[in-house]
Amino acid sequence: MFALVTDIAHYPDFLPWVVALRVKSDSETESVADMIVGFKGLRESFSCRVEKRRPSHVDVHYLEGPMRHLDNEWHFTPLDDGGSRVDFMVDFSFRNRLFEALAGQMFDKALRRMIAAFEERAAALYGAPA
Template identity: 55%
Template sequence: MPSHRETRHLPWSHEQMYHLVADVARYAEFLPWVIATRVKSDSDTEMVADMVVGFKQLREKFTSLVRKVPGERIEVEYLDGPLKNLENIWQFASDGKGGCTVDFYVSFTFKNRLFETLAGQYFDRAFRKMVSAFETRAEELYGNSSSSAAIVAS
């Protein structure tokens, strides 16, 4: 089962980064391989959303339950689609200086062995690119980060 963990110190507030990650409806605007999203229901603490992802001719839709602790944590629980399971957790913490630390973790298994094999070959690089896309989006929304963003651990 492929997994990836990455922690970044970023110059934006933990609230800003939380809101950016919680805005699933806009993922197709900036995330690589996300073709479309549809939020089925949304509240301050929970969301159900569909996401269509694709690479070349491969396209898959999956549905997730997103549990939210505003400003602190987002947990994604897999409901339906091409996966056997998915665990995705984002944690946001203030650094006390106006910036924050973002901890990202994802682990999943595809039902289809071919997809699992392909994912294993590209998984780490793909998720690093995805996390970087969130950082780039934060720069667009909240201003230039200069060079103070750094990968803390991977």
């Protein structure tokens, strides 16, 4: 799961609303990328830095774009059956009040759709859980 989450170049292949992504730099411990997201005719781009602490932790930090801030954390814990427990936290706010209102109304639904996209991608790459 760590590999799937840190393979940001492939996000446009499976994540809803990710229209395009450009990796500006990538190393074993850090990536920097520009992402364009789109929803119902709205498009915004932003930049972020992804800190990779293999195999247990990923931090994503907002660099620039339409938001006031955006931070998210991924924590991966191995399970005895060979799977992983994945904990995810996101904290964000928009500069634009319209986007803030839209995000507030759609947040739960959007988050569930994003989680499902990661689960489907994991099943496609690694096989469905037993």
